[in-house]
Amino acid sequence: MAKQAKTLTQVELRRVLDYVATRKHAARNRALVCTSFYAGLRACEMAALLVGDVVDERNKVRSEFVLAAEQTKGSKAGTVFVSEKLRKELQAYVDATPGRAATEKLFYTQKQESDGFSANTLTQFFHHLYKHVGIAGASGHSGRRTFITNGAAKGVSARVLMELARHANLATTQRYIDVNPEMLRKAVEMI
Secondary structure, eight states, X not given: OOOOOOOOOHHHHHHHHHHHHTSTTHHHHHHHHHHHHHHOOOHHHHHHOBHHHHBOTTSOBOSEEEEOGGGSTXXXXXXXXXXHHHHHHHHHHHHHSOSOOTTSBXXXXXXXXXXXXXXXXXXXXXXXXXXXXXXXXXXXXXXXXXXXXXXXXXXXXXXXXXXXXXXXXHXXXXXXXXXXXXXXXXXXXXX
């Protein structure tokens, strides 16, 4: 069985965001990291997002949006619920990149702004980002695993997490949950 992507602690996520703030395309890169960690989207799903999927006609980030079947791993449409925290992050990005058409990719690239990332180039982006920050074992899937693990740590049921992750099988969601000593300490205090 392949080794799973590392889940990041709050301190590690802060290191990633601090690093991103010092680099070119800081607004875009922060929005990418936050979308991965606060919505649990896969790289292929983030790469497929269009401006019009996430932003309404008033240029405001939606509280939820639908991923079409062709935008997802399993070719199954699903709703993405956007937390207030992520809405603020995405709105800052949208405001920093005005005048973009609804049909353009949400996350532009330096080479061809309207084309945006592919799933592969976005996976490479995360690989290089974590390498530069010095977080071993992290990958493009780390945000998704961290999203699911953090939900479990806060008491969100595995069934709800399954729906948020858009998994077809509860066992898949359970494999994403990284049990750590802090979660175990909290659990014994609840008993």
